[in-house]
Amino acid sequence: MTGQTPLLAVEKVETFYGNIRALNGVDVSVNQGEIVALIGANGAGKSTLMMTICGAPHARAGRITFDGTDITAMPTHEIARLRIAQSPEGRRIFPRMSVRENLQMGASLDNMQYFDQDVEKVFALFPRLKERIDQRGGTLSGGEQQMLSIGRALMARPKLLLLDEPSLGLAPLIVKQIFDAIRELNRTEGLTVFLVEQNAFGALKLAHRGYVMVNGAVTMSGSGRDLLANPEVRAAYLEGGRH
Known part of the structure; x- marks a missing residue:
């Protein structure tokens, strides 16, 4: 995956709600054909990043590009037309x-x-x-x-599927069905997926790469396997949290 231009690139993005900064210089990339997971506690800014990619709210600083097009200031309906589709939090x-x-x-x-x-x-x-x-x-x-x-x-x-908390509030058997479906779409159709999840274990098992977000900033990144094995990640997000 190295050396290629990402399908989605989020660079130094800052997003505010009024005077409150919700995203603080976020850098995230998703390559064509990847599943990338963003994990973090509730209120870390994960859903804000998803919404900022879709243009509501717009980033106040930084840059977001998709498939070579700068979408930072683009209206939501025009972003959707570029074939970014979202399954939002709360369905x-x-x-x-x-x-x-x-x-x-x-x-x-x-x-x-x-x-x-x-x-x-x-x-x-x-x-x-x-x-x-x-x-x-x-x-x-x-x-x-x-x-x-x-x-x-x-x-x-979609060229890029954004999934915001797809496992939230669901029974483990249903979560497995949904994660299996995402894996199958990626494997058979090469669908690119950016996934935001509190279920860190399930998300990192599914993902090729992952990012950890704390207080509106990315604090760690790596392969799904490496993050699963990381002692800090295990202590903060995985202890007793396997689904």
């Missing part, structure tokens, strides 16, 4: 819409000719959604809603 599916309608909302207008084909791919990945195709999103279980949120993001045929 944010449309509760009154059916599973099918939620997936339609995720599909890019440019790719509607592939709609049926893409829906079948999502159903192959998450068969439970096929069983619930006409059910309202709000009546699904938490795990099914997370599958739907990821499926909706995949309908945009």
